[in-house]
Amino acid sequence: MKKKAKMNAVELTAKYIFTICAVLAIFAVCSITVYMIAKGTPALKSVGVLKLLFETEWKPTASEPAYGILYIILTSIVGTAASVLIGVPVGLLTAVFLTEVADKRLAAVVSPAVELLAAIPSVIYGLLGLMLLNPFMYKLEKIFFANSDTHQFTGGSNLISAIIVLAIMILPTVVNVSASSIQAVSPSLRAASLALGASKIQTIFKVTVPAAKSGIMTGVVLGIGRALGEAMAINMVAGGSVNLPLPFNSVRFLTTQLVSEMGYAEGIHRQVLFTVGLVLYIFIMIINLILQKLRKETDEDE
Amino acid sequence: MNEHTGISAGFRKNRVSDIILYILIYLSASLSVIILAAIIIYVFFKGIHSVNLSFLTSVTSVLKGTVGIAGNIVNTLIIIILTMIIATPVGVGAAIYLNEYAKPGKLVNLILFATETLSGIPSIIFGLFGMMFFGQTLGLGYSLLTGSLTLILMVLPLITRNTQEALKTVPESYRQGAVGLGAGKWYTIRTILLPSSMPGIITGVILAIGRIVGESAALLFTAGSAKALPKTIAGLFPKIFQSGGTMTVQLYLSATSEGDFDTAFGVAVVLLILVFLINLGTKKLAAKYDVTRKK
Numbered sequence: 047m048k049k050k051a052k053m054n055a056v057e058l059t060a061k062y063i064f065t066i067c068a069v070l071a072i073f074a075v076c077s078i079t080v081y082m083i084a085k086g087t088p089a090l091k092s093v094g095v096l097k098l099l100f101e102t103e104w105k106p107t108a109s110e111p112a113y114g115i116l117y118i119i120l121t122s123i124v125g126t127a128a129s130v131l132i133g134v135p136v137g138l139l140t141a142v143f144l145t146e147v148a149d150k151r152l153a154a155v156v157s158p159a160v161e162l163l164a165a166i167p168s169v170i171y172g173l174l175g176l177m178l179l180n181p182f183m184y185k186l187e188k189i190f191f192a193n194s195d196t197h198q199f200t201g202g203s204n205l206i207s208a209i210i211v212l213a214i215m216i217l218p219t220v221v222n223v224s225a226s227s228i229q230a231v232s233p234s235l236r237a238a239s240l241a242l243g244a245s246k247i248q249t250i251f252k253v254t255v256p257a258a259k260s261g262i263m264t265g266v267v268l269g270i271g272r273a274l275g276e277a278m279a280i281n282m283v284a285g286g287s288v289n290l291p292l293p294f295n296s297v298r299f300l301t302t303q304l305v306s307e308m309g310y311a312e313g314i315h316r317q318v319l320f321t322v323g324l325v326l327y328i329f330i331m332i333i334n335l336i337l338q339k340l341r342k343e344t345d346e347d348e
Numbered sequence: 349m350n351e352h353t354g355i356s357a358g359f360r361k362n363r364v365s366d367i368i369l370y371i372l373i374y375l376s377a378s379l380s381v382i383i384l385a386a387i388i389i390y391v392f393f394k395g396i397h398s399v400n401l402s403f404l405t406s407v408t409s410v411l412k413g414t415v416g417i418a419g420n421i422v423n424t425l426i427i428i429i430l431t432m433i434i435a436t437p438v439g440v441g442a443a444i445y446l447n448e449y450a451k452p453g454k455l456v457n458l459i460l461f462a463t464e465t466l467s468g469i470p471s472i473i474f475g476l477f478g479m480m481f482f483g484q485t486l487g488l489g490y491s492l493l494t495g496s497l498t499l500i501l502m503v504l505p506l507i508t509r510n511t512q513e514a515l516k517t518v519p520e521s522y523r524q525g526a527v528g529l530g531a532g533k534w535y536t537i538r539t540i541l542l543p544s545s546m547p548g549i550i551t552g553v554i555l556a557i558g559r560i561v562g563e564s565a566a567l568l569f570t571a572g573s574a575k576a577l578p579k580t581i582a583g584l585f586p587k588i589f590q591s592g593g594t595m596t597v598q599l600y601l602s603a604t605s606e607g608d609f610d611t612a613f614g615v616a617v618v619l620l621i622l623v624f625l626i627n628l629g630t631k632k633l634a635a636k637y638d639v640t641r642k643k
Contacts, residue, residue: 055531059493061534064441067440067442068443068445068446069459071459071505071508082409087481139376140373140379142373143373156381157439159380161627162623162624163384165558165562165626166387169599174390274470276470280517308569309568334469338464
């Protein structure tokens with residue numbers, strides 16, 4: 047009898063400990079949300095919502111400081127959108143290659159390459175962008191703006207460099223998620239299409255890829271999330287001034303704004319940076335919600 | 349398959365567009381290989397001459413005239429160990445709760461939602477939160493401990509998910525057999541479920557280590573950037589409460605504020621070798637795992 051009671055106590059303790067482990071994730075998400083809101087909202091009051099979110103001038107250390115972050119928000123949106131526009135087609139075609147076109151030998155080269163691209167730390171992408179992309183962009187800049195009086199030369203640290211780096215960094219995400227959803231398409235669909243006389247390419251793009259649509263969308267949204275949240279790599283290649291997101295402008299993203307100024311900012315400047323973090327967090331949360339909805343749809347499809 | 353395509357394509361009137369699409373597909377696929385090859389060749393070409401024994405075993409010092417990343421290597425190791433010591437049991441525990449104890453319902457949905465959300469939060473936000481919560485509210489400041497606590501939140505979903513996948517592959521009959529023999533749930537978990545799902549758990553741990561090795565944004569404002577090496581083994585413990593930059597943070601600083609590209613590329617070589625080894629390790633493990641499952 048006593049032994050049984052002891053066993054029950056052990057069983058119960060184990061159960062409670064496991065429950066606590068699992069609930070920790072909820073606790074973590076809640077505290078992060080609470081902190082982001084608590085630290086991110088004071089600047090909205092002290093600077094003013096309109097002056098903060100819809101003004102474009104950023105002079106945090108001037109004697110009459112201005113804290114407009116509109117250009118920073120726009121840069122994040124434009125940069126993410128452009129990198130997705132480049133990264134998704136290339137990623138989708140690579141996924142098609144891996145699942146539908148390549149023989150085993152070729153797939154055995156491409157597939158590990160994609161995996162390794164995903165494993166490379168973002169600072170290495172930044173370093174290479176700094177050493178290879180920026181000098182190239184500087185050459186282009188000197189050609190394009192040779193006769194311009196208004197253009198501020200950036201030495202090649204510009205929006206395009208950041209977009210290219212981001213496009214490469216989201217590639218593995220898009221490839222992996224798309225490939226697994228294309229693989230999940232029932233072979234009978236392909237067989238039916240081929241039997242009706244469609245060519246292989248027609249089958250891929252008119253039957254297989256549309257059937258894998260929701261999975262591919264998941265990959266795209268994951269890519270958007272990754273691009274939006276990437277900080278270190280683009281901080282090294284995008285330059286350092288707050289500007290309208292034009293291709294050859296030196297720009298600041300939401301993330302790079304945090305990386306480059308958090309270290310020394312004080313007072314209201316620091317509060318505003320937390321607001322920048324909050325804006326980023328809200329974007330990410332929207333992406334997360336879309337993602338979870340998409341995943342549910344994919345599950346229901348299967 | 350290819351022959352068949354050739355024949356059927358021959359009858360189609362949009363043959364040209366087929367060929368164009370094939371070209372685009374091959375170009376896209378080769379792009380990943382070309383980019384990877386370019387990265388590896390360039391990094392090794394620029395960095396391999398900086399990597400030697402003294403680079404790995406000494407600390408950069410103007411006084412002694414040495415250039416090295418030993419301090420950063422030690423910091424990286426300390427952060428990996430601190431993070432995994434806590435994240436592994438908690439992550440595995442969460443997976444055990446989700447797979448073995450929980451009944452489908454609101455709580456489980458909430459936990460799954462939270463785990464998904466955590467894995468979608470970018471590292472810069474973790475860094476910001478870690479700095480505010482662990483650094484300021486708990487008063488740990490810039491320290492390896494602050495960095496590790498921050499990274500725990502970041503790698504938790506990775507371990508939970510991999511363990512869950514592994515637990516799912518353990519046949520239901522194992523559980524029924526254990527219950528039939530009179531084993532309690534905890535006993536079953538300890539002696540049957542955990543050992544059978546060990547390869548999955550280890551895969552999760554290795555993946556998490558890979559993420560820590562490559563992480564920089566979450567550490568810049570939590571663990572800081574100091575590169576001093578503790579003088580004695582006993583000095584390792586107080587080091588936990590002091591600032592310390594990992595290899596990635598050092599790379600970032602070398603390439604930006606310090607403008608020391610020799611060190612930056614040297615670190616890049618070491619990092620590339622490390623992440624490739626980690627990738628190889630998880631692959632080997634996954635392959636082994638597949639074989640045991642087929643038996």
